[in-house]
Amino acid sequence: MNDTNDALVIEGLAGGYDRFDVIHDISFRVARGEAVAILGPNGAGKTTVLRAIMGLLKHRRGRIAIEGTDVTRMSPHRVARGLAAMVPEGRRLFEGQSVEDNLRLGGIRLRRDRDRTSRLLQDVFDLFPVLKRYRDRDATALSGGEQQMVAIGRMMMSDPALMLLDEPSLGLAPLAVADLTAALRRLREQYRSILLVEQRVDLALEVCDRIYVVYGGRIVDEGRADEMGAEGRALIDAYLG
Incomplete structure (x- = not known):
């Protein structure tokens, strides 16, 4: 190959x-x-x-x-x-953390590049507008579908190939x-x-x-x-x- x-x-x-x-x-x-x-x-x-x-x-x-x-x-x-980054089966969100905190933890390797992190966060909110409205809520208190959005967004935040x-x-x-x-x-x-x-x-x-x-x-x-x-x-x- x-x-x-x-x-x-x-x-x-x-x-x-x-x-x-x-x-x-x-x-x-x-x-x-x-x-x-x-x-x-x-x-x-x-x-x-x-x-x-x-x-x-x-x-x-x-x-x-x-x-x-x-x-x-x-x-x-x-x-x-x-x-590479993975959305695992069962989502495995960080309990007791807000939606935004969960997302930012996904991009922790890029934390010093604030402009890039902000762009990636906006990309997530563009894909899942509901997460922007719920950004301060406990991620594990959301519905199953919304939690899956957080898990996918967390993966996106590391900007994987x-x-x-x-x-x-x-x-x-x-x-x-x-x-x-x-x-x-x-x-x-x-x-x-x-x-x-x-x-x-x-x-x-x-x-x-x-x-x-x-x-x-x-x-x-x-x-x-x-x-x-x-x-x-x-x-x-x-x-x-």
């Missing part, structure tokens, strides 16, 4: 927990400005891939590069310094999922590089350029979202169970 025009390149990735591999020979890429989804059932290894990218999992084999930088053995705090989202629609009401989908589409239109882990096929197909399906820790199918007809969707649904 050639890293030149890629936000992310993964080659032959294998790893897991203790002595057991969860993912096996995973290889794929995300081009700069592209949104890519990883679909699969629970336990397929989707989150393990994200953890490996962030340096949170010491994989046994393979190579990972972000924007041409080899991060295969890089520590999580170095990866998080502008290379690659955005990782782990099951962002999980537990959200239909209206909140619609708002989430619209926000992700806007980020894609802004030429942001996105890797989305999801179980909702409809959301992934609407937001992403390409789809990878993971089953049993291996990539078993892939394709362009705009070329995936009823047969392709049926195949994905079969893997998802």
